Amino acid sequence: MQELSVRHLLGIKDITAEDIQLIFETADNFKDVLNRPIKKVPSLRDITIANVFFENSTRTRLSFELAEKRLSADVINFSSSSSSVKKGETLLDTVNNILAMKVDMIVMRHSSPGAPHFLSRHIDANIVNAGDGTHEHPTQALLDSFSIREKLGDVAGKKVVIIGDILHSRVALSNIFALQKLGAEVMVCGPVTLLPKYIKELGVKVEFDVRKALDWCDVANVLRIQLERQQMKYFPSLREYTLYYGIDKKMLDSLDKQIVLMHPGPINRGVELSSDAADSHHSIILNQVENGVAIRMAVLYLLASRK
Amino acid sequence: MQKRLIVNHQLLEIMVMRLCHQLIENHGDFSDSVIIGLQPRGRQVAQRIQSTLKAILGTTVPTGYLDTTFHRDDFRRRETPLAANATHIDFLIEGKKVILVDDVLYTGRSVRAAMDAMISFGRPANVELLVLIDRLYSRHLPIEPTYVGRRVNSLQSQRVLVEWQGSDTQEDNIWLVTKNEE
Numbered sequence: 171m172q173e174l175s176v177r178h179l180l181g182i183k184d185i186t187a188e189d190i191q192l193i194f195e196t197a198d199n200f201k202d203v204l205n206r207p208i209k210k211v212p213s214l215r216d217i218t219i220a221n222v223f224f225e226n227s228t229r230t231r232l233s234f235e236l237a238e239k240r241l242s243a244d245v246i247n248f249s250s251s252s253s254s255v256k257k258g259e260t261l262l263d264t265v266n267n268i269l270a271m272k273v274d275m276i277v278m279r280h281s282s283p284g285a286p287h288f289l290s291r292h293i294d295a296n297i298v299n300a301g302d303g304t305h306e307h308p309t310q311a312l313l314d315s316f317s318i319r320e321k322l323g324d325v326a327g328k329k330v331v332i333i334g335d336i337l338h339s340r341v342a343l344s345n346i347f348a349l350q351k352l353g354a355e356v357m358v359c360g361p362v363t364l365l366p367k368y369i370k371e372l373g374v375k376v377e378f379d380v381r382k383a384l385d386w387c388d389v390a391n392v393l394r395i396q397l398e399r400q401q402m403k404y405f406p407s408l409r410e411y412t413l414y415y416g417i418d419k420k421m422l423d424s425l426d427k428q429i430v431l432m433h434p435g436p437i438n439r440g441v442e443l444s445s446d447a448a449d450s451h452h453s454i455i456l457n458q459v460e461n462g463v464a465i466r467m468a469v470l471y472l473l474a475s476r477k
Numbered sequence: 478m479q480k481r482l483i484v485n486h487q488l489l490e491i492m493v494m495r496l497c498h499q500l501i502e503n504h505g506d507f508s509d510s511v512i513i514g515l516q517p518r519g520r521q522v523a524q525r526i527q528s529t530l531k532a533i534l535g536t537t538v539p540t541g542y543l544d545t546t547f548h549r550d551d552f553r554r555r556e557t558p559l560a561a562n563a564t565h566i567d568f569l570i571e572g573k574k575v576i577l578v579d580d581v582l583y584t585g586r587s588v589r590a591a592m593d594a595m596i597s598f599g600r601p602a603n604v605e606l607l608v609l610i611d612r613l614y615s616r617h618l619p620i621e622p623t624y625v626g627r628r629v630n631s632l633q634s635q636r637v638l639v640e641w642q643g644s645d646t647q648e649d650n651i652w653l654v655t656k657n658e659e
Binding site: 202475 | 544546547548549552560561562563564593594596597598599
């Protein structure tokens with residue numbers, strides 16, 4: 171009989187390795203449920219969840235919504251583009267108005283780092299961070315580690331390299347925390363301008379040569395170049411980035427071992443990953459998406475049991 | 478804590494044997510029947526029933542384990558959260574005669590949850606319930622067992638504990654456990 175040590179899932183930084191294991195064990199059971207003819211359980215039937223997205227999303231939002239529906243929760247959706255946020259309402263007012271309609275949990279994506287942490291200090295409902303700016307994206311990191319565990323048996327002792335735009339990536343930060351808590355070795359790789367200045371303080375290896383990084387690793391998690399977050403030029407051109415940091419199948423086949431290729435999506439085919447690499451047998455990208463629903467079911471279920 | 482032995486290992490063996498013969502009376506060669514043990518504690522009862530039936534009939538009756546955690550009605554109403562167990566049912570129960578197996582029948586709520594959970598695997602022809610111990614006068618729902626090992630009168634503060642021979646105990650026993658007030 172275990173429970174999470176937190177009431178909200180704001181970031182991987184705030185949870186323990188035991189929490190992560192509990193989420194994984196629960197997700198195993200939900201994955202089993204998802205492979206049945208009837209993929210629905212009635213666990214959250216008296217719970218209402220609001221998906222509050224102040225930033226665009228396809229995968230995460232669909233994945234959360236599906237997870238909520240599979241758990242029989244009532245779901246309401248909110249996106250900032252079609253709401254009163256445009257009329258000048260504050261974040262706290264918007265959320266308090268949603269909560270006034272008797273909502274039990276909030277799944278929120280916001281472009282400002284720390285937005286869910288701010289909310290958690292002011293409201294009662296359980297909050298799940300679905301990405302806050304360039305800060306954290308905990309459920310993505312959980313499903314990434316869960317997918318590694320599923321593919322390789324365990325996360326502990328594995329060598330994982332995160333390649334690409336580390337500076338603007340919430341996926342990178344959450345992944346570093348999750349992988350380290352689970353006992354993996356982490357390396358980041360990318361152009362020097364796209365690596366945070368103090369990234370070494372987190373205890374990760376830094377490599378600028380993608381070929382060396384691939385030689386070292388068991389798992390490569392490739393990130394997208396987040397042009398929408400880049401206020402200035404970090405590298406001369408996408409073409410040049412692809413030349414130095416793009417990964418193709420030829421490169422993967424020339425390694426003397428089998429590595430696992432991951433990507434949190436959306437992929438810019440032909441930039442960070444070539445099409446033949448993304449669709450190769452190395453890739454577990456679609457398994458990640460499948461596992462996303464089970465992980466999110468586990469998170470929602472475990473948080474809901476914390477009143 | 479006081480423990481009173483209500484069924485010792487010899488009696489338990491006779492009880493399981495009797496339950497198996499009652500099953501055979503209703504199910505014949507078990508060609509359309511399956512056994513489903515309720516996780517976590519019904520699992521060992523189901524295994525015992527399956528192996529005893531194999532000893533008598535020579536056939537292996539398909540046996541699965543069903544976890545009802547996500548179907549329970551006391552989620553968010555309990556002090557301690559529920560931990561889920563694995564469900565392992567590698568057959569369809571569509572059109573089958575299902576024998577649900579658990580160790581103790583108390584309020585009937587887990588059996589209700591189990592019937593809900595079971596529907597995910599198909600529509601059974603009929604469903605029966607087998608329990609080792611039926612705690613009388615404690616039902617919250619109109620659920621009654623088809624096969625009963627033994628009926629016991631017990632207080633709400635008491636607990637029925639079924640021990641199977643294994644790592645921590647020498648022999649199979651069923652105890653009635655009373656917590657001391659002081």
